[in-house]
Amino acid sequence: xxxxxxxxxxxxxxxxxxxxxxxxxxxxxxxxxxxxxxxxxxxxxxxxxxxxxxxxxxxxxxxxxxxxxxxxxxxxxxxxxxxxxxxxxxxxxxxxxxxxxxxxxxxxxxxxxxxxxxxxxxxxxxxxxxxxxxxxxxxxxxxxxxxxxxxxxxxxxxxxxxxxxxxxxxxxxxxxxxxxxxxxxxxxxxxxxxxxxxxxxxxxxxxxxxxxxxxxxxxxxxxxxxxxxxxxxxxxxxxxxxxxxxxxxxxxxxxxxxxxxxxxxxxxxxxxxxxxxxxxxxxxxxxxxxxxxxxxxxxxxxxxxxxxxxxxxxxxxxxxxxxxxxxxxxxxxxxxxxxxxxxx
Numbered sequence: 511x512x513x514x515x516x517x518x519x520x521x522x523x524x525x526x527x528x529x530x531x532x533x534x535x536x537x538x539x540x541x542x543x544x545x546x547x548x549x550x551x552x553x554x555x556x557x558x559x560x561x562x563x564x565x566x567x568x569x570x571x572x573x574x575x576x577x578x579x580x581x582x583x584x585x586x587x588x589x590x591x592x593x594x595x596x597x598x599x600x601x602x603x604x605x606x607x608x609x610x611x612x613x614x615x616x617x618x619x620x621x622x623x624x625x626x627x628x629x630x631x632x633x634x635x636x637x638x639x640x641x642x643x644x645x646x647x648x649x650x651x652x653x654x655x656x657x658x659x660x661x662x663x664x665x666x667x668x669x670x671x672x673x674x675x676x677x678x679x680x681x682x683x684x685x686x687x688x689x690x691x692x693x694x695x696x697x698x699x700x701x702x703x704x705x706x707x708x709x710x711x712x713x714x715x716x717x718x719x720x721x722x723x724x725x726x727x728x729x730x731x732x733x734x735x736x737x738x739x740x741x742x743x744x745x746x747x748x749x750x751x752x753x754x755x756x757x758x759x760x761x762x763x764x765x766x767x768x769x770x771x772x773x774x775x776x777x778x779x780x781x782x783x784x785x786x787x788x789x790x791x792x793x794x795x796x797x798x799x800x801x802x803x804x805x806x807x808x809x810x811x812x813x814x815x816x817x818x819x820x821x822x823x824x825x826x827x828x829x830x831x832x833x834x835x836x837x838x839x840x841x842x843x844x845x846x847x848x849x850x851x852x853x854x
Contacts, residue, residue, distance in 0.1 A: 511842065511843045511846045511847070512533065512535045512830070512843060514535055514536045515535060515536075515830050515831070515833065516535065516536065516560055516561075516566070516830070516831035516832070517534075517535055517566060517708075517810075517828065517829045517830040517831050517833070517840075518533060518534045518535070518566040518567040518570060518708040518827075518828070518829050519531055519532075519533040519567070519708070519826065519827070519828050519843060519844075519847060520532055520533075520567050520708045520709050520711070520712035520826065520827050521712065521824055521825065521826040521827075521847050521848075521851060522712050522713070522715070522716050522727060522824065522825045522826070523731075523823065523824060524716050524719050524720055524816065524822055524823060524824060524825055525725075525823070526725065526731060526732050526733075527716070527724065527725030527726055527727050527728055527733075527736060528727075528728060528729075528730070528731045528732065528733070529664070529667075529712075529727055529728065529729050530824070530851060531826070531847055531851070532567055532729075533567065534564070534565050534566040534567045534570075535566075536558075536560050536562045537562050538555055538562045538563065565668070566708065566829070566831075567707070567708050567709055568664070568667050568668070568669070568670035568671060568707050568708070568709040569669070569670065569671045569707065570671075570707055570708060570829065571671060571673045571674065571705040571706070571707065572705060572706060572707070572708070572787055572810055572812065572829050573700055573701050573702075573704060573705055573706075573787045573788070573810075574659075574700035574704065574705075574706045574711060574714075574785065574787075574812070575699065575700040575701065575785030575786055575787045575788070575810075575812055576633045576635075576699060576700060576768075576783060576784065576785035576786070577700060577711060577714075577783045577784070577785045577812055577813070577814045577827075578654075578697075578698075578699065578700030578704070578785075579629075579630060579633065579638050579698075579699070579700070579783060580630070580718050580754055580757075580758060580783055581653070581654060581657050581714070581718075582638055582641060582642060582650075582698050583626055583629075583630065583638075583641075583754065583757075584653075584743075584746060584750070584754065585641075585645060585649075585650055585653045585654075586626075586641045586644075586645070587745060587746060587750055588653070588743055588744065588745045588746055589645070589646075589649065589745075590745065591641060591644050591645065592626060592641060593626075594625065594626055594627065594750075594753055595625065596625060596626065597623055597624060597625040598623070598624060598636075598637060598640060599620075599622070599623055599624075600615065600620035600621040600622060600623070600624045600629075600634045600636040600637060601619070601620045601636065602614065602615045602617060602618055602619050602620030602621075602636065603615060603620070603636060604635070604636050604639035604640055604643070604695065606643070606691060606692055606695060608691055608692075609692075611692060613635070613639050613692075613695055613696075614635070615634065615635035615636050615639075616633065616635060616786070617632075620634070620636060621634045621636075624636075624637050626753075626757070627753065627756070627757045627760070628766075630754075630757035630758065630760070630761065630783070631757060631760040631761055631764045631766060631767050631768070632766055632767075632768065633761075633768045633783075633784070633785075635699050638698040638699050639695050639698050639699065640698075641698055642694050642695050642696075642697055642698025642699075643691065643694065643695050643698070645694060645698075647677075647678060647689060647693075647694045647697075648677075648678075650694065650697065651675060651676075651677050654675055654704075655675055656717075656741045657713075657714045657717050657718075657741075658710050658713040658714050658717065658724075659673070659675045659704070659706055659710060659714070660672055660673065660674060660675025661675075661710075663709065663710055663713040663726065663727050664709060664713075664726065664727040664728065665726050665727065665728050665733070665736060665737070666728050666729055666730065666733075667709065667727070667729070670707065670709055671707055673705040673706045673707050673710060674703060674704065674705045675704065676693075676697075676702070676703035676704060677689075680703075681693070681703070700785060701787075701788060708827045708828070708829050709727070709827075711812075711814055711827035711829070712727075712814070712825060712826060712827040713727055714814065714827075715814040715815065715816050715825035715826065715827055716816070716825040717739075717741070718754070718758075718781075718814075718816070718825075719781070719816035719822040719825050720822075721748070721751040722740065722741040722743060722746070722751070723738070723739065723740045723741070724738075724739045725737065725738055725739070726739070755781050755819065755820070758781035758782055758783055759779055759780070759781045759782075759819060761781075761782045761783055761784065761837075762780055762781075762782055762841075763779070767837075768784050768837045769782055769784045769813070769837030769838075769841045770837075771837060771838050771841070772837065772841045772842065772845050775842060775845045775846075775849075776817075776845050776848070776849060778817060778818035778819075778852065779817060779818060779819040779820075780815050780816070780817035780818070780819065780845065780848060781815065781816055781817065781819055781822070782813055782814065782815035782816075782841070782844070783813070783814055783815075784811075784812065784813040784835075784837040784840065784841055785812040785813065786809045786810070786811065786812070786834065786835060787809055787810035787811075787812055787829075788809055808832040808833075808834050809832070809833075809834045810829060810830065810831050810832060810833060810834075811828075811829070811830040811833030811834055811835050811839040811840040812827075812828065812829050812830075812840055813827070813828050813837070813840040813841050813844050814826070814827045814844075815827075815841075815844045815845070815848065817848055817852070818848075818852060823851075823852065824847075824848055824851045824852065826844045826847050826848060827844075828840040828841075828843045828844045828847075830843070
């Protein structure tokens with residue numbers, strides 16, 4: 511399914527925390543290397559621009575983009591910033607009150623009146639820009655760390671990268687700049703300084719699927735002495751988890767869902783959140799059409815998914831570099847993996 515495109519796939523058996531699929535592409539033949547290959551063949555691998563020796567699954571850093579929105583939604587509910595009845599007008603952009611800077615959504619003209627359920631299904635950037643703007647950055651960073659961002663989430667993976675969960679202190683120490691309110695706004699849609707590995711995204715997907723509880727990931731099935739993790743919420747009830755799962759199901763099953771093209775690829779219900787990782791910021795689609803002529807400037811495609819609902823057994827993350835559309839490019843890979851695992 512990856513068809514040798516640059517990217518990664520990680521799938522987890524939710525109950526055990528066992529890694530059941532772990533793929534980084536393009537790759538190389540371990541058999542050929544262990545049996546001995548020529549210097550010329552080895553040098554070709556070393557010099558390959560697609561970096562087949564780079565483990566994208568646990569070391570590739572990618573902005574989570576819109577896949578972060580379920581976690582941001584939970585933060586808003588937990589901190590009484592929004593509830594499921596709250597709604598607002600989405601004109602297609604958010605204006606930062608401090609300096610009038612414009613943060614644009616992906617759809618020109620916006621999505622009209624949106625509540626949290628619709629904002630998740632259509633992936634309204636304006637809704638989540640606004641929610642992040644109202645958030646305390648230190649509380650938000652702590653909240654995201656509970657989902658595995660910026661953390662080691664696997665007990666026996668080889669040299670996994672923690673990626674980056676940025677803080678105001680990190681920015682000052684590394685970039686010599688203070689934290690702007692606009693940085694928090696960017697965080698609301700998974701852009702800016704925040705990055706995550708496909709391994710972390712798969713873990714995050716298991717936490718969402720399991721309503722805030724999880725197990726540290728491992729390549730060993732039913733590993734003993736593995737850490738059990740449980741996020742402590744004060745205001746998140748089972749009702750909220752059910753509504754969140756329904757919203758993520760709507761990403762695929764709703765006629766206005768961003769990944770509705772995946773409906774026909776399966777015979778069961780899947781909860782998902784797709785995303786498009788912006789590599790080069792542009793103001794208009796016309797500007798992006800010029801930028802995308804260079805493949806390396808095209809957006810990454812990303813998705814997290816879990817199923818079968820309502821009692822999910824597997825969670826998966828997929829990143830395809832420069833794939834542009836999370837729903838229609840990364841999505842079919844995620845569904846193929848789930849089909850294979852559930853079919854067993």
